[in-house]
Amino acid sequence: MTQVFVVNSGSSSIKYQLIDVETEESVLSGLVERIGEPGSDVPDHEAGMRRVLETLGTEHQIAAVGHRVVHGGSLFDSATLITDGVEAQIDELSALAPLHNPANLLGIRAARQALPDVPHVAVFDTAFHQTLPPAAYTYAIDAELAAKHHVRRYGFHGTSHKYVSEQAARFLGRPLASLKIIVLHLGNGASVAAIDGGISVETSMGMTPLEGLVMGTRSGDIDPAALIHLHRQAGLGFDELDELLNRRSGLLGLTGNGDMRDVQDAASRGDEFAEAALAVYRHRVRRYIGAYIAHLGGLDALVFTAGVGENNALLRRRTLAGLEFLGIHVDNDRNELVSKQARHISPEGAPVAVLVIPTNEELEIARQTAALL
Structure with missing residues (x-):
């Protein structure tokens, strides 16, 4: 495995980057915008993904696709191979992130359809913070109500916090x-x-x-x-x-x-x-x-x-x-x-x-x- 295709899908955009994981260098990056908007020539995320893959061309061999997903709730504490079941769970978590998870799913579905023969992996913004102790993640409201509706601290930007803390340790030796x-x-x-x-x-x-x-x-x-x-x-x-x-x-x-x-x-x-x-x-x-x-x-x-x-x-x-x-x-x-x-x-x-x-x-x-x- 050398080249991983990283997808960050928004409600009207697909931000992407092809990364060689051996050299950790970006091979290619770009952005498709105004997906589904009036006057746009990109009607939906499937068309947007086709455009991205046309830009990549056949000379790049994609070994896997990594998808940014904002909310993993309490279900996901690490990167996870996307199956139909995982896709359904991400969909269920849209109640906790209605502005983000549905948009992330659009990119996942479009990419899985366009690239069915490579593994797809979900990397969650919340996963890094699943180590928070109960004293840190618990809100002081009715406990039964909170549990029923998944009301707790999850935290975000976890991918960035993980990366930066590891780089800091490396920098400091x-x-x-x-x-x-x-x-x-x-x-x-x-x-x-x-x-x-x-x-x-x-x-x-x-x-x-x-x-x-x-x-x-x-x-x-x-x-x-x-x-x-x-x-x-x-x-x-x-x-x-x-x-x-x-x-x-x-x-x-x-x-x-x-x-x-x-x-x-x-x-x-x-x-x-x-x-x-x-x-x-x-x-x-x-x-x-x-x-x-x-x-x-x-x-x-x-x-x-x-x-x-x-x-x-x-x-x-x-x-x-x-x-x-x-x-x-x-x-x-x-x-x-x-x-x-x-x-x-x-x-x-x-x-x-x-x-x-x-x-x-x-x-x-x-x-x-x-x-x-």
């Missing part, structure tokens, strides 16, 4: 089993994970990807009673509240713009709303860092990853300012360095290694697919 790591996956979606010896023991996202940090358009943590208040006082229904929290909150709700770069630009020009939003964003990240150091009982490495975490030096510096008493220090010259490589941004000899590690979820999916087979 230390056994992963010996390390206490906090990974800050900061992108348009954002989450934190506390990883003890390679095992996820806490994470900020919950039953859905809404809980936790302030994000581009998602609120993150909020008092549930605030939603009841908005229902009673503002007349907002469930669909409107869903729209508010997932698509009209976060940086977008606070500033009118959900892109961190634009918000930071506005703040640099003296926009008070933008500066206030950034303060809220940083405050939430710092709160989780402190909590997770307590959960871990110490810290060896703090790692920034994803679009914002990898590229925003100002945010990194301002977020960590004042945490020196925890052993967390930032070297300004190292922090300002622009690079696509893994790197220290803490000074030599600092008690905690502060790192920037680029994530690569597609490579991690390919690795897990190859390892399973």
Whole structure:
């Protein structure tokens, strides 16, 4: 096995990458967009998959297909060979991820039809966090009701957290089993994970990807009673509240713009709303860092990853300012360095290694697919 075809299917898109798992290099990548939209020449995901395979051509021999699946619930704690039964289980879990699992299934079905003679593997965003202890994943509501309707913390971005924590150990030249790591996956979606010896023991996202940090358009943590208040006082229904929290909150709700770069630009020009939003964003990240150091009982490495975490030096510096008493220090010259490589941004000899590690979820999916087979 050398080339694994990685598929990330959305409701109107197929993002793909062909990866040579021996060299861990990307052979080819691309994106088919506007699937099924008015005026599009790609009517459905089957047509989209045919277009992708035409792009790949016959010179590439696909050994297996690795599919990103957002929600595996409590059923899947590792990469899983896709059968008709597994496909049905992913479908059943759509109740927990109605915006994601149905779209992932469209890609799975199209790829299985187009490539029936190669194995297909599902890699779940939630799987890495299935090691959370009950104290971390349990919500304090009626236990029977919660069990009946699968209400608990699942956590997301697990593929990224797993990859980045392993890369951090490799970069530091230390056994992963010996390390206490906090990974800050900061992108348009954002989450934190506390990883003890390679095992996820806490994470900020919950039953859905809404809980936790302030994000581009998602609120993150909020008092549930605030939603009841908005229902009673503002007349907002469930669909409107869903729209508010997932698509009209976060940086977008606070500033009118959900892109961190634009918000930071506005703040640099003296926009008070933008500066206030950034303060809220940083405050939430710092709160989780402190909590997770307590959960871990110490810290060896703090790692920034994803679009914002990898590229925003100002945010990194301002977020960590004042945490020196925890052993967390930032070297300004190292922090300002622009690079696509893994790197220290803490000074030599600092008690905690502060790192920037680029994530690569597609490579991690390919690795897990190859390892399973």
